[in-house]
Each structure stands twice: as structure tokens, then as C-alpha cells.
Amino acid sequence: MNPPNTPLTPGLFNRRGFLSTSSKIAAGGALLGALPIERFALGASPGDTIKIALVGCGGRGSGAASQALSTGESVQLVAVADVHADRMNGSLNNLKGQHKDKVVVKDDNKFVGFDAYKKAIALADVVILTTPPGFRPMQFEEAVRQGKHVFTEKPVAVDGPGVRKFLAAVEEAKKKNLKVGVGLQRHHQTSMIETMNRLHDGAIGDIVSMRAYWNGNTPWLNKRADLEAKAGRKLTEMEYQLRNWYYFVWLCGDHICEQHIHNLDMVNWLKKGYPVSARGNGGCETRKGKDYGEIFDHHVVEYTYADGSICFSQCRHQTGCWNEVAQHAVGTKGRTNFEHGVITGENPWRFKGGGKDAYQQEHDDLFAAIRNDTPYNEGENGAKSTLTAILGRMSTYTGKEISWEQAMNSKVDTMPKDLAWDAEPLVKPNASGGYDLAVPGNAEWFKKVV
Numbered sequence: 001m002n003p004p005n006t007p008l009t010p011g012l013f014n015r016r017g018f019l020s021t022s023s024k025i026a027a028g029g030a031l032l033g034a035l036p037i038e039r040f041a042l043g044a045s046p047g048d049t050i051k052i053a054l055v056g057c058g059g060r061g062s063g064a065a066s067q068a069l070s071t072g073e074s075v076q077l078v079a080v081a082d083v084h085a086d087r088m089n090g091s092l093n094n095l096k097g098q099h100k101d102k103v104v105v106k107d108d109n110k111f112v113g114f115d116a117y118k119k120a121i122a123l124a125d126v127v128i129l130t131t132p133p134g135f136r137p138m139q140f141e142e143a144v145r146q147g148k149h150v151f152t153e154k155p156v157a158v159d160g161p162g163v164r165k166f167l168a169a170v171e172e173a174k175k176k177n178l179k180v181g182v183g184l185q186r187h188h189q190t191s192m193i194e195t196m197n198r199l200h201d202g203a204i205g206d207i208v209s210m211r212a213y214w215n216g217n218t219p220w221l222n223k224r225a226d227l228e229a230k231a232g233r234k235l236t237e238m239e240y241q242l243r244n245w246y247y248f249v250w251l252c253g254d255h256i257c258e259q260h261i262h263n264l265d266m267v268n269w270l271k272k273g274y275p276v277s278a279r280g281n282g283g284c285e286t287r288k289g290k291d292y293g294e295i296f297d298h299h300v301v302e303y304t305y306a307d308g309s310i311c312f313s314q315c316r317h318q319t320g321c322w323n324e325v326a327q328h329a330v331g332t333k334g335r336t337n338f339e340h341g342v343i344t345g346e347n348p349w350r351f352k353g354g355g356k357d358a359y360q361q362e363h364d365d366l367f368a369a370i371r372n373d374t375p376y377n378e379g380e381n382g383a384k385s386t387l388t389a390i391l392g393r394m395s396t397y398t399g400k401e402i403s404w405e406q407a408m409n410s411k412v413d414t415m416p417k418d419l420a421w422d423a424e425p426l427v428k429p430n431a432s433g434g435y436d437l438a439v440p441g442n443a444e445w446f447k448k449v450v
């Protein structure tokens with residue numbers, strides 16, 4: 001299940017690997033047939049430069065593009081796509097400041113709109129997908145259809161249908177020898193790798209129980225009134241939800257999906273598997289107000305794994321409370337805080353430091369695999385850790401015990417049928433101008449959630 005977890009040394013540019021990737025993809029070209037592809041991943045045209053497209057030019061997208069451009073000399077950003085021109089231009093200006101000679105985006109290669117990603121993907125060898133996660137399955141599917149290597153941020157979906165679409169595209173990517181990196185960067189963090197190796201070697205014996213936390217404060221909020229004052233007009237509902245995406249399930253997946261996935265993914269790594277069921281409690285206790293959309297401010301979930309071991313998970317957006325972002329485990333021979341590289345008990349150990357920034361390391365590893373044509377696909381784990389978070393959300397929204405199969409096979413598709421600024425999202429304001437939150441124990445809500 002685990003993606004490559006040993007940092008790779010970025011090798012010298014391997015022309016032979018580059019060409020062999022190219023010929024495999026060219027051979028697959030017959031399959032791709034008459035698709036409107038301007039450039040196949042690596043090797044479409046002679047020359048060593050790896051061309052990147054950035055889809056979703058926000059905070060993380062700008063960071064990921066900068067890290068991709070820092071993986072070697074022969075990397076260029078050639079195309080960008082966003083639904084918002086202001087975000088796109090801001091990101092491009094920042095990136096030009098950091099990587100003047102590597103940002104070569106012609107005006108014609110700046111694409112704005114809901115379909116913009118298709119055009120940007122066509123111009124690149126490697127695509128960076130960093131929009132809100134609701135769009136990830138369709139954008140990843142398109143990148144794979146066009147035969148491109150991908151770095152995608154986590155989570156990779158927000159609902160069961162999205163996870164299935166993503167997983168199907170992962171299989172396609174494998175057939176096409178495309179490399180896929182997923183932004184669960186702890187897999188590339190030296191402290192985490194060293195801790196996990198020890199835990200897998202039995203440092204704390206058999207795992208009895210685990211705890212995972214992402215307890216913190218409310219993240220950014222874009223209030224409708226502020227956005228409308230800035231725009232000088234009323235926003236359509238689609239415009240508002242996109243600008244305030246964190247608070248809508250179809251875009252964000254709720255914070256259990258958007259943030260807590262990191263801790264849940266680490267627990268899955270420790271267990272070398274995924275939970276079989278979840279039961280939870282949740283709600284929105286302190287974060288009140290129309291602009292906070294439809295997500296909860298806390299989720300408390302008990303995940304059961306196939307061997308009967310249990311992970312107690314909490315994530316919370318409430319100010320003035322105790323905060324922690326970490327994972328712990330108790331075993332028959334000791335304990336660990338495996339966020340912070342600490343093991344106590346029969347085999348005490350503490351991580352001494354070292355290693356690169358994990359955000360940079362994950363790009364170094366992906367680009368080394370592309371250059372050297374070594375197997376690299378973090379997609380399946382990314383999708384299953386995403387489903388772990390979705391499973392937890394389903395359990396807190398319904399108040400029921402939910403199985404992995406129920407979450408994986410869910411038919412609840414949160415994506416609107418039409419994507420346009422004047423199209424209607426499926427979730428709309430209620431009579432008071434706020435949004436309805438899931439009601440645990442309610443049979444109608446169960447149908448809307450699972």
C-alpha cells in the first residue's frame with residue numbers, strides 16, 4: 001500500500017530512461033488515437049526540458065510549482081490554469097520572482113475557466129493539480145487520458161464516486177507508465193520514514209491502539225459581504241462557493257478530509273492497511289454563521305482495522321481549546337508519538353534531526369522517478385487514505401457505523417452537473433441564508449450522505 005518512502009537522490013538526467021518512457025507512451029499512442037493531445041508526457045519532442053502545467057494557482061499550487069521547478073535545471077513552467085484570473089496572475093508573478101528563467105508562460109498559455117485545465121494539461125509533461133479537491137478526480141482523469149505525469153495534492157476526492165473515478169485513472173496511469181505523486185508529504189519526511197521503519201520492525205511490539213489528532217483553529221474564511229463589496233456586485237452562488245470553498249463538502253470534503261487526512265494516512269501506513277469501519281460523533285458547536293457553509297467544526301471517529309485494532313481520531317476547528325496535530329500508538333512493548341519521531345518503552349529512540357523539507361523531497365522523488373523511468377505511483381494509497389477520511393465524515397454526519405464498502409460504493413455524487421458561474425451548485429442557502437448541516441440519526445440525511 002505504501003508509496004515509495006525512501007528519499008531518492010535526484011539522478012543525473014537519464015536520457016535513455018527518458019527515451020524509453022517516450023517510446024512506451026508513443027506505442028500507447030494508438031490507444032490514445034485521435035485525442036487532441038499536443039504533447040505526450042516526456043519524449044514527445046526532442047530536448048531534455050520537463051514542461052510543467054499548474055492547475056489551481058493558489059497557495060499550495062504556487063508552492064508545489066516552486067518545488068517542482070527546484071528539482072533540477074531542466075524544468076520549466078509553461079502553462080497555468082485557474083478559474084480566477086486574479087489568483088492565476090498573483091501566483092505567476094510570485095513564481096517569476098522566485099524562478100525567473102524557468103517560468104516561461106506565454107500569454108496564450110494562461111487559461112481561465114472551468115475547462116482551463118484541459119488546455120494547460122495539453123502543453124505539459126507533468127501536471128500539478130492543486131485546486132480544491134472536489135475537482136481532482138476529473139482533472140486527474142483528464143491528465144491521465146492525455147498521458148501526463150501528475151503531482152496531485154491531497155485529498156484526491158471528496159466522495160465515493162470521486163474516489164472510484166480517481167482509482168480507475170490510477171490503473172490507467174499504471175498501464176501508461178505515468179508517474180503519480182500525491183501530496184501526503186509525510187511519506188517523504190525523513191523523521192517519519194525512520195520512525196515508521198522502527199515501528200514496522202516491532203519497536204513497540206504489537207499495536208494495541210492508536211490516536212490521531214488535527215485539533216486547531218478555523219482556517220481562512222471569505223465572507224460573502226466582503227467578496228461582494230470587493231466585486232462591487234452580487235456574486236452568483238457558484239462564485240461565492242468557489243471563493244469560500246473550504247466550507248462546502250463538494251469542494252472541500254469537510255476538514256476531516258482536507259486536513260485530518262494527513263494523520264489518518266499515517267495511521268494507515270503504520271497499519272499497512274485501511275479501516276474496515278468507522279463510527280463517529282460530530283457537529284458544529286462553536287462556529288456559527290452563514291459564511292461557514294455546511295461543514296462541521298468537530299469530528300470524533302473510532303476507526304476499526306481488520307485485526308480489530310482501533311484508532312481514535314479527533315479533528316476540531318474551535319478556538320480556545322487544546323490543540324494538537326499528531327498521531328500516537330500504544331503497543332505491547334512501548335509507545336510512540338509518530339508525528340514527532342519519539343518511541344518510549346523497551347526500545348527507546350528519538351529522531352535526531354536531518355533530512356530535507358518534505359514538500360521539496362516529495363517533488364525531488366517524483367521528478368527523479370520521471371527522469372530515471374522508475375516505477376512511481378502514490379495514487380492508490382492517496383485515494384484510499386482519502387476514502388478513510390470520507391468514511392469518517394459519513395459516520396459523523398449520519399451517527400451510524402459505516403463500513404469501508406459502504407463508503408467505497410456510495411452513489412452520493414456531490415459534484416454539480418454543470419460547471420459555470422451561473423450554474424447551480426447542488427447545495428444552496430436555506431431560507432435564513434445559511435446552509436443546512438447534516439443531522440446525525442436522521443434517515444433523510446443518511447440518504448444524502450452515504
Ligand SMILES: NC(=O)c1ccc[n+]([C@@H]2O[C@H](COP(=O)([O-])OP(=O)(O)OC[C@H]3O[C@@H](n4cnc5c(N)ncnc54)[C@H](O)[C@@H]3O)[C@@H](O)[C@H]2O)c1
Pocket residue numbers: 055056057058059060061081082083084087088113114116117130131132133135153154155183184185242258
Ligand atoms: N499537502 C499539504 O500539506 C497541503 C497544504 C495546503 C494545501 N493543500 C491542498 O492543496 C489544495 C489547494 O489548497 P490551497 O490552500 O492552495 O487553496 P487555494 O484556495 O489557495 O488555491 C486553490 C486554487 O484553485 C483555483 N481553482 C478553484 N477551482 C478550480 C478549477 N475548477 N480549475 C482550476 N482552478 C481552480 C482557485 O481559484 C485557487 O487559485 C487543497 O486540496 C489542499 O488540501 C495541501
